[in-house]
Amino acid sequence: MSNSKKVVLLGHFGVGKTSLMRRFVENAFSEEYKVTLGVQIQKKEVNISERKKLSMIIWDIEGNTTIKNTRLSYLLGTSGFIYVFDATRIDTFNDINDEIDYLTKQYPKAKIKTIANKVDLINVQGLKDLLNNKQIQCDYFTSAKTGKMVNEMFEALAKEIIKE
Amino acid sequence: MIYQIKESFFADKIQFIHLSRSGIIKGTDNYLFDFKEGDSIFDAHPFFESIQYYFNAEDGEEFSIPCVHLNIGENDGIYDIKVYIDKDGVIVALFDFTDHYNESNTLSQEKNESIIQAQLLKEKEEFKNRFLANTSHELRTPLTTIMGFTTILQRSNLSTEQLHYLDLIKSSGEHLRNLIDDILDISKIEMGRMLIKHDRFDLKKLCENLEAQYSLNIKAKEVKFNIKLDSSIPEFLVGDKLRLNQILTNLIDNAFKFTKRGSIQLNISKLERKSSDIKLQFEVKDTGLGIERDKLDSIFESFIQVHDDPSISGTGLGLSIVRKLIDILDGSISVESTKDVGTTFTFKLPFKVSSNQTKEEIKIEEPKGKSSDKTSILVAEDIEVNQLLIMKILASSGKYFVDIVGDGDQVVERLHQQDYDLILMDIKMPKMDGYDTTRFIRNSEIDAIKNIPIIALTANASPLEREVCLGIGMNEYVGKPYKEEELISKIDRLIKEKKANQ
Structure with a gap:
């Protein structure tokens, strides 16, 4: 068995899941929005320490307004979930606490990270205040466009997964 | 025969791969992808590596993973994948649905794009609304202080000159308050948040109040102001008195702004009445500067001012508010104007005739007991x-x-x-x-x-x-x-x- 783990990108459509994967795996970005149908998968090896590596197999699945509508076969066997929302569209994070609760209950062993993407377009402090008011926990504020915090986020998740 | 046709029809759309539980390829028909026996399927694409936990399932179990993008070698497509666990190992079946999924892709693309655009537009509108509400709040708070202390100062011992200056401060404050109200109103109308009321009101009283309100302007300027109310209109109507008053005030204010001498006339007439439904026509006619023909079309747009005279101030929102209010009250407005002769705004609005046409005296009883108590x-x-x-x-x-x-x-x-x-x-x-x-x-x-x-x-x-x-x-x-x-x-x-x- 190779030391690889499945990681799934979740969230509404158009939040930048594909762009985050592309930025992390290929270090590339496109402004053009192209809908994802079903799932596309890419792999990247992450150095955990000098001697330890982890292959993250990233499932970039089609956007959905709720995880309950996502095909179960896409979620089974997942070690880490990255729940992505669009920092410019409140509709993509209004129900995030319910979504994260659902994930935690259904997949208690999986690690979960909550990501605000597209932060190059907003005032981050304003978003933090808004999230604070709504009591929403957000782990990383990323921009697939500029690359801000993208590698850091994936690598932190890899380290958490490997700790198990 | 039928089986041969079926086989040839699906041959290039389906591939079966026989694997060991450790992922080694034991046999494959290679209809879609070129795999070699003895190789590990996990090296072919990370997808297979990430489903290896399925391979440890019980004999007879099967799994289905639809709509998976696979790009292996020169082949790039979208496949539905089934995994069957068997005593002899694992069977993976790949079904090529690339054409089918690509067709639905266009529809999903359009649908998602339009939803994203609508959400972004909503965010912008809400931001604007929040910004205007907050700004209005922030502006009103210091204005309250300015206006309040001006009133208090007016009561102290001041010279005539000082009182005159205070009058100027006060009238500028009033003006600022009206501008803030205008900006808030236009934002509320555009957000569809303007509440329309249907209350009984006294039209005659409303006209009397307007006459009283503008009597000061009449004194200050060489302009006559007159209201002519059709006597066949019932006195008590049902409608939104506040908004009617706002429309009339905006139009009359506007007329006063652009009329230096002559007259401003408000004519109210009955257009039609069917049972309790009544439609009225309001005409605000001035002898002012007039508007050039080519500018008439744009006067109802927000932030448009057709006169370049810097001494005439405003947000350019007054007429835009008027038209939008008339729209939501199910009415219509038109304008006629001749440069240097004058302008006439005519609008029509529906109302209901109140079934109660008697004046009600509202009495508040004097308090019982000692009224001198503080x-x-x-x-x-x-x-x-x-x-x-x-x-x-x-x-x-x-x-x-x-x-x-x-x-x-x-x-x-x-x-x-x-x-x-x-x-x-x-x-x-x-x-x-x-x-x-x-x-x-x-x-x-x-x-x-x-x-x-x-x-x-x-x-x-x-x-x-x-x-x-x-x-x-x-x-x-x-x-x-x-x-x-x-x-x-x-x-x-x-x-x-x-x-x-x-």
């Missing part, structure tokens, strides 16, 4: 300069004892220590705000606290805010910046009502 008022206001203003206003009337606190917690504390006749409640306060404090008071088990009259004093001046305040149990509402007379009259009315009910 009223004790608790003021909840956190901003020091506003506290000082209210103190000055109330103290100068000589009728009130006033206590001031800075937040909702202190209001509750004071109410349990002392009896008050009324509370003036600011809304935005630290700790407990005006809403929560009111809810707390109305849920009190002590009748004297529970029933105390409360007047909201808020810079969030809007009909919606008024309804919110009244809805949670406040008795009155005064928007900042307020007029001293308005505040005092509302306090006195509530105190009279309270004493009459005791």
